[in-house]
Amino acid sequence: MSDDWKPGDFALRINPDGWFERATRTRLPGPSMGQVHQVETVWIHCFPENQYETLVFGPWPNDSFDAKQFRKVTPKTEIKGSEVERENFKQGNPWGVKA
Numbered sequence: 001m002s003d004d005w006k007p008g009d010f011a012l013r014i015n016p017d018g019w020f021e022r023a024t025r026t027r028l029p030g031p032s033m034g035q036v037h038q039v040e041t042v043w044i045h046c047f048p049e050n051q052y053e054t055l056v057f058g059p060w061p062n063d064s065f066d067a068k069q070f071r072k073v074t075p076k077t078e079i080k081g082s083e084v085e086r087e088n089f090k091q092g093n094p095w096g097v098k099a
Contacts, residue, residue: 009039011055011070019065030065031057036073
């Protein structure tokens with residue numbers, strides 16, 4: 001929860017993996033990597049193993065998405081491809097090499 005999300009923030013999707021329903025692992029629609037959407041609502045989901053901060057976006061009002069899959073961006077800021085690539089590198093970087 002390091003990004004301190006709130007409604008009105010803009011979220012950049014940084015993970016290329018698809019979205020799945022938690023219980024059945026059924027594929028779900030949702031934001032794609034590199035897309036930016038405005039946060040409508042922030043929810044906290046509590047499960048026995050963990051608690052998750054999730055974000056709700058206008059195109060998917062009945063679904064919420066793991067906040068860890070997004071980075072907060074400033075409106076009217078140009079998002080460079082290297083920012084997305086840097087996030088991919090960090091996620092797939094088991095050696096801890098700095099991007």
